[in-house]
Amino acid sequence: MKAWSLACAVVILSALANSQAQAQVDEGDLRLSFDLSLISFRMDRVKADSAAGDYVGKENELGLGTGMSAFGSGGIGIAYAASRHVLPGLYLSYQRVKLSSEVEVDDDSNDGPETTFSQLEIRPNVELTFVTNASFVPYGVVGFSYLRRDRSTDPGNETDHYGVGPVLGLGAHAFAARNVSFDFSLTFRALFIDNDARQDALENLGLDDIKQREYALMFNFGASLWL
Secondary structure (H helix, E strand, C coil), X not given: CHHHHHHHHHHHHHHHHHHHHCCCCCCCCEEEEEEEEEXXXXXXXXXXXXXXXXXXXXXXXXXXXXXXXXXXXXXEEEXXXXXXXXXXXXXXXXXXXXXXXXXXXXXXXXXXXCEEEEEEEEEEEEEEECCCCCCEEEEEEEEEEEEEEEEEXXXXXXXXXXXXXXXXXXXXXEEEECCEEEEEEEEEEEEEEECHHHHHHHHHCCCEEEEEEEEEEEEEEEEEEEC
16 A cells, blocks of 8 residues: 555656656747736826926825736736747736715715726737746746726716836746746836826916826736646
8 A cells, every 4th residue: 555655656746747847938839827916016107397396296006915906906918939938928907996885874875976997908018038948937028008097986977098108027937837837927017198187187287298107016926828
């Protein structure tokens, strides 16, 4: 019985070792991925000229976990290995959150306004792998992000704005088997924001030459299936 158990253990360990030994990125691989943001930091920045001098407004946000507050909390991706070191791909992220309220006075309750937040990000990118024939594959990413955020409050108050800009990142694929990896990434995103509602509000305050920017740093964890 002991010999049988030992033989099974040797076979299992050999299979795992062989699976990891074969883990590598090959030309022609198709990678399907899913990830979630564990930690994110976002800074919203406005620069403008005013009669009193330069105006700078900042809004900082720290997101922990996978909630909407992370502003880019996770998504799905697809990439194709054009070579063992170059994987062009596309990353998509979408979140939608509804907030409702209720007011109660003398046991009479009334529904308050309902607010819906939604965000869509489309990110074409290129992944550059540094090592391709190991169970641990570090990589860099360069890409371009298009992001749209919408906010609507019942009844009928809707606003939206857009952002475009570059994306840079570093990460690693830790292969558990030839076709499965766990992924870690640190991504920096810089957006040039087009927000007409905020632009009008700031102009009404007497500001001009207004520049709206957003910077985000995100640490993500996910998994990939390699086909």
